Amino acid sequence: MFYTSTRDKSIKVTASKAIAQGISEEGGLFVPCVLPQFSMDKISSMVSMSYIDRAKTVLREFLTDFTEEELSYCVEGAYSAEKFSSPAIAPTVHICGNKNILELWHGPTCAFKDMALQLLPYLMTVSAKKTAEGKTIVILVATSGDTGKAALEGFKDVKDTKILVFYPVDGVSPMQKLQMVTQEGENVSVCAINGNFDDAQSAVKSIFTDSEIKEQLAAKNMMFSSANSINWGRLVPQIVYYFSTYCDMISMNNIKAGEEINVVVPTGNFGNILAGFYAKKMGLPIKMLICASNSNNVLTDFLKTGTYDRNRSFYTTTSPSMDILISSNLERLLYHMSDEDDKLVSDLMFQLSENGKYTVSDALIQKIQKTFDAGFTAENDVDSTIKSHFENYNYLCDTHTAVAVKVYDDYVKRTGDDIPSVIDSTASPYKFSKSVLSAVLGGNTPALDEFDMVDELNRVTAADVPAPLANLKNKQVRFNNVCNRENMSEMVFSLLNL
Numbered sequence: 001m002f003y004t005s006t007r008d009k010s011i012k013v014t015a016s017k018a019i020a021q022g023i024s025e026e027g028g029l030f031v032p033c034v035l036p037q038f039s040m041d042k043i044s045s046m047v048s049m050s051y052i053d054r055a056k057t058v059l060r061e062f063l064t065d066f067t068e069e070e071l072s073y074c075v076e077g078a079y080s081a082e083k084f085s086s087p088a089i090a091p092t093v094h095i096c097g098n099k100n101i102l103e104l105w106h107g108p109t110c111a112f113k114d115m116a117l118q119l120l121p122y123l124m125t126v127s128a129k130k131t132a133e134g135k136t137i138v139i140l141v142a143t144s145g146d147t148g149k150a151a152l153e154g155f156k157d158v159k160d161t162k163i164l165v166f167y168p169v170d171g172v173s174p175m176q177k178l179q180m181v182t183q184e185g186e187n188v189s190v191c192a193i194n195g196n197f198d199d200a201q202s203a204v205k206s207i208f209t210d211s212e213i214k215e216q217l218a219a220k221n222m223m224f225s226s227a228n229s230i231n232w233g234r235l236v237p238q239i240v241y242y243f244s245t246y247c248d249m250i251s252m253n254n255i256k257a258g259e260e261i262n263v264v265v266p267t268g269n270f271g272n273i274l275a276g277f278y279a280k281k282m283g284l285p286i287k288m289l290i291c292a293s294n295s296n297n298v299l300t301d302f303l304k305t306g307t308y309d310r311n312r313s314f315y316t317t318t319s320p321s322m323d324i325l326i327s328s329n330l331e332r333l334l335y336h337m338s339d340e341d342d343k344l345v346s347d348l349m350f351q352l353s354e355n356g357k358y359t360v361s362d363a364l365i366q367k368i369q370k371t372f373d374a375g376f377t378a379e380n381d382v383d384s385t386i387k388s389h390f391e392n393y394n395y396l397c398d399t400h401t402a403v404a405v406k407v408y409d410d411y412v413k414r415t416g417d418d419i420p421s422v423i424d425s426t427a428s429p430y431k432f433s434k435s436v437l438s439a440v441l442g443g444n445t446p447a448l449d450e451f452d453m454v455d456e457l458n459r460v461t462a463a464d465v466p467a468p469l470a471n472l473k474n475k476q477v478r479f480n481n482v483c484n485r486e487n488m489s490e491m492v493f494s495l496l497n498l
C-alpha cells in the first residue's frame with residue numbers, strides 16, 4: 001500500500017515515510033493511493049475480537065511495510081489496560097431508541113485525541129527506524145487544547161523524540177491548560193501564543209515548510225514531524241473505532257450485520273469525521289456522516305453551499321476544541337471526492353491561503369452532500385442539551401458531545417432519517433467542568449476553582465471523575481512561556497537550543 005500527496009499525485013511513498021515525514025514537501029497531505037476493502041464477512045469476524053485485535057485487523061491493511069511483530073508492539077503498547085479506564089477502550093453506550101454514544105475519552109488525557117496519540121509515537125518511532133535512522137524527531141504541535149496534552153502524554157520520554165506544543169493563550173479551558181503546563185517528561189516543552197488556534201496552526205505549518213529552519217535542524221541531526229491530524233499516523237488509528245462501534249452495535253443487538261448506521265461527529269479539524277469517511281469507503285455500512293459544528297460553523301456553510309469562507313468572526317465557545325476556522329483535513333476529502341484532482345486541490349488551497357475562501361463546483365458539492373450532512377449548535381442549545389440528557393437519560397455529556405447530540409436531534413427532525421446512529425463523544429465532561437456544571441444547574445455557575453468545580457459536578461451528578469484529572473491537583477506548574485505569533489520560530493530555536 002502506497003501513499004500519495006493531495007497536491008501532487010506523482011508522489012508515491014510507503015506508510016512509514018508518510019508517517020515519519022508528516023506532511024508532503026510541497027505542502028500537500030498524504031493519502032492512501034487505494035483503500036483496502038472489508039467484506040461483511042470480514043467485519044462480522046471482528047465482532048468477537050478485542051479492541052486490540054480489531055485495531056490490528058484494520059491497521060495491518062494500511063501499514064503494509066510494518067512487520068507483524070512491529071504492528072503488535074505498537075498496538076499492544078498503545079491500548080494497554082493501564083492506560084485506558086475502560087476494558088472496551090472505546091465503549092458504545094445506548095442512550096434511547098436508535099441513539100447511541102461512542103465514548104472516545106477513556107484514555108490518559110480524557111479526550112478522544114488519546115485514541116490516536118497513544119499509538120502515534122509507536123508508529124512514528126518504528127517508521128523513523130525504517131526511514132530516518134539516527135535522527136531525532138521534533139514534534140511540533142499547534143493545539144486547540146486536547147491535542148497538546150494528548151501528544152505530550154504520548155511522546156513524553158520517548159527515545160529520539162522531542163515535542164514542542166503551542167496553545168492559544170485564551171483559547172483553552174482551565175483544565176486543559178493545567179494538564180499541559182504540569183506535563184512531566186525530559187523531552188517536552190509547552191508555550192502559549194497570543195492568538196487563536198488558527199494563528200498557532202498556520203505558524204506551525206509555515207515553520208514546517210521553512211527551508212532555512214529545516215537545514216539548521218538537519219545540521220543537528222533532527223527532523224520535524226507533526227502530531228496534528230495532518231499526519232496520516234494520526235488519522236489511521238481513528239478508522240479503527242468506527243469498525244469497533246459497528247461490531248459492538250451488532251453484539252448489543254442494536255443492528256444486524258450489514259444494516260446501515262448514521263454517524264455524527266463533533267468536528268473541528270475534520271480529522272475524526274474523515275476517518276469515518278475512510279471506514280465507509282472501506283465497506284463499513286455507514287449511510288450518512290453528519291458533521292456537527294459549534295458557532296464557528298464554517299463547515300456547516302461549506303457543506304450546505306459549496307463555499308468555504310473563513311473570513312468571518314471567530315467565536316470563543318464552551319467547546320474550544322472545535323473553535324477552528326481552517327479545517328485542514330477537508331483537503332483530503334476534496335482530493336478523494338474530486339476523483340483525485342491534485343491540480344484542483346492545489347488551486348483551492350492556494351485560494352484559501354490567499355483570500356481565505358474558495359468555492360467548489362455544483363457537481364462536487366452535490367457529490368459530497370450524498371454522504372455528508374451538517375449542522376451547528378448555538379451556545380445556549382449546548383447547555384440545554386447537556387441538562388436534558390442528564391435529566392432524561394442520566395447521561396452526562398461534555399460540551400463537544402452536546403454539540404453533536406443537538407445536531408443529530410435536529411437532523412432527525414428535519415429528515416425523518418432515524419436509523420440506528422452513533423454519536424461520537426469526544427471528551428470527558430470533567431474536562432469542561434465549569435460549563436457542564438453550569439448547564440446542569442440551569443445557568444448558575446458557583447464561584448469555585450477548577451478542582452472544587454470537579455468535586456461539585458461529581459456531587460451533583462454522581463458521574464465518575466477520571467483519575468488523571470483528579471490527580472492534577474498535586475502537580476507542579478513547569479511551563480509559563482508566552483510568545484507572539486511572529487516570534488514562534490525564534491521560540492522553536494530557543495526551546496531546541498539551536
Ligand SMILES: *Cc1c(COP(=O)(O)O)cnc(C)c1O
Pocket residue numbers: 111112113146147229266267268269270271272273321322400426427
Ligand atoms: C479535537 C477535538 C474535536 C474535533 O476533532 P477533529 O478531528 O479536529 O474534527 C472535537 N472534540 C474534542 C473534545 C476534541 O478534542
